[in-house]
Amino acid sequence: MNQLSNDPASIERAILKRFSRRALFAKGTAGLGAAALASLSPTYSPSANAGAGLPNLPDHQPKAKRAIYLFMSGAPSQMDLWDHKPEMQKWYDKELPESIRRGQRLTTMTSGQSRYPIAPSAYKFTPHGESQTMASELIPHMAGKVDEITLIKSMHTEAINHDPAVTYLCTGDQLPGKASLGSWLSYGLGSENENLPAFMVMTASWTGRRQAQALNQRLWGSSFLPTKHQGVALRSGADKMLYLTNPQGIQAPVRRRMLDSLARLNEMTSQRIGDRETHARIEQYEMAFRMQTSIPELADISDEPQHVLDLYGPEVTIPGTYANCCLMARRMAERGVRFTQIFHRGWDQHDHLPTDLPKQCRDTDQASAGLLTDLRQRGMLDDTLVVWGGEFGRTMYCQGDLGQANYGRDHHPKCFSMWLAGGGIRRGMTYGETDPFSYNITKDPVHIRDLNATILHQMGIDHEGFTYAFKGLDQKLTGVEEASVVHDIVS
Structure with a gap:
């Protein structure tokens, strides 16, 4: 003074x-x-290598080094694609029995209907492969891959509306605020390529419904985990990532000097305040600098031979299409990206199912099968886990005018179908059963928490011990309720 x-x-x-x-x-x-x-976070080390995961992981021998999640947002109709119910032809336009419904919750979109008429699938099913798995005519390419996958018919969830249901699958909780599956894997296992993020996300274009449910960035957010583990979105335009290119007139050496100076300032702030996010910010700047070279190389598919492009279908060279996203996912996988998630919207067929569902399948069927073929030919499928599915299923009863082109199906969380392939998953297997109405599970139920536990297990992580201390709780992807690895589908 x-x-x-x-x-x-x-x-x-x-x-x-x-x-x-x-x-x-x-x-x-x-x-x-x-x-x-x-x-x-006792295991967090600010000075650790940016691509390194936790030192104690994996905690058992992993079957998969990486994963690709094909998310069909809007909920595909299981009885029109994978869950064959031939008995329903005799029930056409008859009322859904109360003995089947059992007072189960309905959405407000059909709770006021005077009737719940049965709408059998209009599509032909035939057996395929050595496993003789029944598959719809809408998915001829994936039908040819039934001996490569495990088909789970007994998935279920408590969520009945889209946003909480998608959030539940992606983060382990219906309420926003939890870290996503990809962020957990990035945090635990790190990246195999220091020039690319461990977790990358793509949103594919679609040709089904003109409107679709919005996707929130929290679905690939890191929440309480360090922000460097959030998913990085790859765009379909000329700028594959926002803010990645240098401003006009700024050359790479200048950018390098700017980042070095900024890192020194951030390090001073970190030493003074002790905020771990400061180090995450430094690492993100450095990653962005490296991605200025790695992302253009990743997105350039001119080196792909024609026979590989043909696997994915005619739209593979159009940026932003599902086919192009699947090819990009394979390129990410072979470059060491730990977790890739593709969101394909438009599967919410409350109406116009006969016209929109075939479009959705045309978008995705060949490319999904092509991805499996491509990974297998490259020797990568054995250690790459591929997951396909949506947030819940659809009802066997009709919404709208039965027999007309504008009929649809309502949300149904009590049973739906998903498939997994590669990464130590058994081949040519069907797991779980549902009743003749595809309404209730009759054998081997699999909750979405069990699915996430199984994904972590295949990546070498015990979901019970994989926690992060936040707000006085040991947070887990699988939450506090019971969750079990589905060992029967693991080879």
Whole structure:
């Protein structure tokens, strides 16, 4: 104080500057921040290699090094694709029996209907492969892959509306605020390529419904995990990622000097405040700099031979199509990206199912099968886990005018179908059964928590012990309710 002038106004300004709100929080919480960091995440090391995972993982021999999740957002109709119910032809336009419904919850879109008429699938099913798995005529390419997959017919969830249901599958909780599956895998296992993110996301275009459910970035967000583990979205336009290119007039050497200076400033802030996100920010800047070279190389498919492009279908060279996204997923996998997720929207067929569902299948069927073929030919399928499915199923009863082109099906969380391939999953297997109405599970139920536990298990992680301390709880992808690895489908 004796160094200040005797002017009262000068003294007041100096005191306010020294003890401003920002300075108070920066200085007063430095020790607390460091202590909190240590208590929240004992295994987190700010100085660790950006591509490294936790030192104790994997905790058992993994069957899969990487995973590709093909997410059909909107909920595919299981009885029109995979869950063959020939008995329903005799039930055409008859009422869904109460003994089958059992008072189960309905959405507001059909809860006011006066009738619930049975709408058998209009599509022909035939057996395929050595496994003689029944598959719809809408998916001829995947029908040829039934000996490569495990088909689960007994998936179920509690969520009956899209947003909580998709959030549930992607983050393990119906409520927003939890870390996504890909972020957990990035946090636990890290990346095999320091020039690419461990978790990448693509949203494919679709040709079905003109409107589709929105996708929120929390589906690939990191939440309480360090932000470097959030999914990085690859775009279909000229700029594959936002803010990746340098501003006009800024050359790479200049950008390098800017990042070096910024890193020094951030390091000073980190030492003063103890905020782990500061180190995450440094690592993100460095990753972005490296991606300025790696992303253009990844997105350039000019080196792909024609016979490989033909596997994925005629739209493979059109950026943003599902076929192109599947090819990009394979390129990401072979470059060490740990987890890739493709969202394909438009599967919410409350109406116009006979016209829209075939379009959705044309978008995805050949490319999904082509991805499996491509991975197998490259020797990658054995250690790459591929998952296909949506957030819930559809009802056997009709929504709209039965027999007309505008009929549809409502949401149904009590049973739906998904398939898995590669990554140590058994081949040519069908798991779980449903009743003749594809309404209730009759054998081997698989909850979505069980699915996530199984994905983690195949990647070498015990879901019970894979936790992160946050808000006084040991957070888990599979939550606090019971979840079990589906060992029967693991080879």
